[in-house]
Amino acid sequence: MAAARRMIEPAPFYGELFARERARLPGHGRSELERVREEAFARFVALGLPTQKAEVWKYSPIARFANREMVVAEAAVPRLEDVSAWFGGGPATRRLIFANGHLVPALSHVGGLPEGVRVTGLVRAIEEWPEKVAEALAGCDPECSFTQLNTALARSGAWIEIADGVRLDEPLQLLFVHEGGESAAMTHPRILLRLGRGARLHLIETHAGTGDGHCFVNLVCQMALAPEAELTLDRLELGAAGTTLLSRTLVELAAGARIRQTAVALGGGFLRNETEVRLGGRGGEAILNGLCMPRGEEHADTLVRIHHEAEDCHSDQFFKGVVEDRARAVFAGKIIVHRGAQKTNAYQANDNLLLSDRAEVDSKPELEIYADDVKCSHGATCGDLDEGALFYLRARGLPREVAASLLVYAFANEVIERMADERLRALTRRAVLDRVPGGAALEAEGLL
Amino acid sequence: MLRIEGLRVAVEGKRILDGVDLEIAAGETHAVMGPNGSGKSTLAHVLAGREGYEVEDGRITFMGEDLLAMEPEERAAAGLFLAMQYPVEIPGVSNMYFLRQAINAVRKARGEPEIAAGAFMKMLREKAKLVGVPEELLRRDLNTDFSGGEKKRNEILQLAMLEPRLAILDETDSGLDIDALKAVAGAVNGLRTPERAFLVITHYQRLLEYIVPDRVHVMVRGRIRRSGGRELALELEQRGYEQFAAEAA
Numbered sequence: 126m127a128a129a130r131r132m133i134e135p136a137p138f139y140g141e142l143f144a145r146e147r148a149r150l151p152g153h154g155r156s157e158l159e160r161v162r163e164e165a166f167a168r169f170v171a172l173g174l175p176t177q178k179a180e181v182w183k184y185s186p187i188a189r190f191a192n193r194e195m196v197v198a199e200a201a202v203p204r205l206e207d208v209s210a211w212f213g214g215g216p217a218t219r220r221l222i223f224a225n226g227h228l229v230p231a232l233s234h235v236g237g238l239p240e241g242v243r244v245t246g247l248v249r250a251i252e253e254w255p256e257k258v259a260e261a262l263a264g265c266d267p268e269c270s271f272t273q274l275n276t277a278l279a280r281s282g283a284w285i286e287i288a289d290g291v292r293l294d295e296p297l298q299l300l301f302v303h304e305g306g307e308s309a310a311m312t313h314p315r316i317l318l319r320l321g322r323g324a325r326l327h328l329i330e331t332h333a334g335t336g337d338g339h340c341f342v343n344l345v346c347q348m349a350l351a352p353e354a355e356l357t358l359d360r361l362e363l364g365a366a367g368t369t370l371l372s373r374t375l376v377e378l379a380a381g382a383r384i385r386q387t388a389v390a391l392g393g394g395f396l397r398n399e400t401e402v403r404l405g406g407r408g409g410e411a412i413l414n415g416l417c418m419p420r421g422e423e424h425a426d427t428l429v430r431i432h433h434e435a436e437d438c439h440s441d442q443f444f445k446g447v448v449e450d451r452a453r454a455v456f457a458g459k460i461i462v463h464r465g466a467q468k469t470n471a472y473q474a475n476d477n478l479l480l481s482d483r484a485e486v487d488s489k490p491e492l493e494i495y496a497d498d499v500k501c502s503h504g505a506t507c508g509d510l511d512e513g514a515l516f517y518l519r520a521r522g523l524p525r526e527v528a529a530s531l532l533v534y535a536f537a538n539e540v541i542e543r544m545a546d547e548r549l550r551a552l553t554r555r556a557v558l559d560r561v562p563g564g565a566a567l568e569a570e571g572l573l
Numbered sequence: 574m575l576r577i578e579g580l581r582v583a584v585e586g587k588r589i590l591d592g593v594d595l596e597i598a599a600g601e602t603h604a605v606m607g608p609n610g611s612g613k614s615t616l617a618h619v620l621a622g623r624e625g626y627e628v629e630d631g632r633i634t635f636m637g638e639d640l641l642a643m644e645p646e647e648r649a650a651a652g653l654f655l656a657m658q659y660p661v662e663i664p665g666v667s668n669m670y671f672l673r674q675a676i677n678a679v680r681k682a683r684g685e686p687e688i689a690a691g692a693f694m695k696m697l698r699e700k701a702k703l704v705g706v707p708e709e710l711l712r713r714d715l716n717t718d719f720s721g722g723e724k725k726r727n728e729i730l731q732l733a734m735l736e737p738r739l740a741i742l743d744e745t746d747s748g749l750d751i752d753a754l755k756a757v758a759g760a761v762n763g764l765r766t767p768e769r770a771f772l773v774i775t776h777y778q779r780l781l782e783y784i785v786p787d788r789v790h791v792m793v794r795g796r797i798r799r800s801g802g803r804e805l806a807l808e809l810e811q812r813g814y815e816q817f818a819a820e821a822a
Contacts, residue, residue: 511661512624512625513659513661514661514663516621516622516623516624516645517657517660517661518663518675519622519644519645519646519649520621520622520623520645520646520648520649520654520655520657521649521671521675521678521679521731521735522646522649522650522675522676522678522679522682522735523646523674523675523678524644524646524678525644525646527674527678528646531663531666531674532663534665534666535663535664535665535666536665538664538665538666539664539665542665567674568670568673568674568677571667571669571670571673572666572670
């Protein structure tokens with residue numbers, strides 16, 4: 126089989142780990158879930174880990190990060206003041222807080238939600254309705270080895286379910302703090318989200334890397350939206366140098382359902398953000414915005430797959446990258462218009478600022494169209510800061526570095542302003558100013 | 574205040590300015606007129622320090638300092654201001670925020686304290702009123718989706734806020750209808766003081782009916798071919814640039 130040549134076998138360490146850990150995993154002893162985990166692990170071994178010969182991993186040497194000795198991350202108990210800096214939303218915002226992949230009940234608060242809204246940690250969900258969890262995990266994403274690994278080893282995460290017609294106005298936040306350890310510590314959180322017909326949710330997902338240690342986070346989010354449901358998802362990743370974060374978000378949209386996602390990656394040694402959306406019913410809409418700003422030796426990789434499977438759907442991708450030093454940004458976005466998906470509108474833009482001679486951007490927009498009545502477009506740009514704009518600002522007295530930073534901020538802000546949550550926007554803008562060399566000289570007030 | 578001597582400038586090996594001499598004293602308003610491609614805008618850019626110009630010969634002193642040795646931001650701090658022909662749009666940065674950053678950057682470079690928020694707002698309101706910039710324009714993103722007239726007026730507002738010693742207006746009249754032109758010229762006239770000098774660069778005599786210069790210089794093919802009083806502008810209006818082109822040839 127051709128695919129087999131493109132994969133390397135997972136280190137024996139994974140087999141030993143699974144054999145050792147399975148008895149400690151939530152749902153152990155529940156025959157259906159156990160079977161799903163075993164199958165997933167077998168599938169993971171069969172698929173192996175992708176090498177750079179696999180097209181979607183061409184620019185990202187994931188095996189280097191994933192195929193090595195790791196420990197299972199130990200639970201950590203952060204204090205409120207360790208995590209509150211990353212709070213989004215407002216005073217009534219409910220949160221699930223995870224430290225090293227484990228839910229921290231003492232800091233999490235999801236009580237008092239309206240009827241029809243069910244938000245709970247994965248462990249509790251497995252205790253209460255194991256069959257439903259097993260059903261959600263079974264057979265999910267069979268071609269992705271990291272999803273299989275997650276299914277086999279997931280020991281925490283969230284179950285979010287909103288009944289038909291229920292609209293949650295306050296945002297809900299999932300806050301992950303990744304401490305890292307001396308040896309690389311791995312976690313496999315799993316988020317399962319279901320929105321009923323006409324339901325509405327604003328979800329905030331934040332990742333913060335702390336400390337100098339290494340961690341490997343293999344996150345999978347499975348989201349299913351019933352007809353006319355609406356999901357707004359704001360995601361902010363503030364990883365540390367030792368953070369390896371794989372985030373795979375799978376979204377299924379029924380007729381008239383809509384997702385609006387804005388994902389900003391502002392740090393992390395190795396970040397891979399995958400979003401795969403299926404527009405399965407007429408009139409669905411997927412708006413995906415993204416920004417990454419790798420610097421130093423960081424690597425930020427974005428993969429988007431949009432499947433237009435039904436008529437009259439709309440998708441719009443707006444992704445930007447700012448790449449400094451020896452960092453690398455990768456963008457691969459594909460729009461697949463399936464046969465019969467007439468009246469499709471699908472757009473994609475990927476604009477990059479390359480701020481150093483040693484930085485690299487790899488941008489690969491792709492269209493695959495099997496219908497004839499569609500409107501699709503894509504475009505990618507990569508360039509330096511505009512010399513005319515730089516001169517304009519300097520001629521008004523701003524030193525070069527400050528002027529350049531203001532232009533980078535303005536470039537990045539076109540994505541940030543699409544985040545729905547005001548507090549997260551401010552947090553993100555502050556993080557951008559912290560990342561640009563002249564940011565300290567720019568007054569934050571007036572920009573945040 | 575400003576002295577240009579024997580300035581020769583090339584762009585990508587092609588000589589654009591071919592020996593420019595010009596002297597401007599405090600309180601004076603000079604106009605440089607010339608046909609397209611004569612080198613007027615190059616002169617403005619070289620004075621403000623834009624990259625991409627090779628100064629082959631000559632010198633420029635501004636307030637006794639060697640201007641060519643200074644970075645654009647240092648020139649701004651020294652009191653030189655260029656109102657641009659094509660102001661740049663910067664979405665995501667409000668006009669007001671930008672003005673405050675610019676003022677504080679200049680103050681910092683001069684070793685002065687930053688302007689307090691209240692004092693800044695008071696000054697901004699006054700100057701905006703003076704140059705006819707509506708409040709709404711202050712809150713919008715810098716030059717973004719401004720009309721041609723709004724952009725030019727906003728340049729004059731920046732001029733008013735930064736209070737330079739020498740203000741260069743690079744084709745500020747281009748793209749303006751007569752009403753906008755009158756308004757911008759009126760704003761500029763309101764900023765004329767005995768200490769402040771202006772260098773007005775224009776293709777047409779029309780602007781000089783409203784901003785009346787002390788001296789007019791005709792630039793053709795990279796050199797000032799004749800200087801005189803404002804009557805020189807009127808002569809140009811009647812006879813055109815051709816006579817000078819013939820003299821230059």
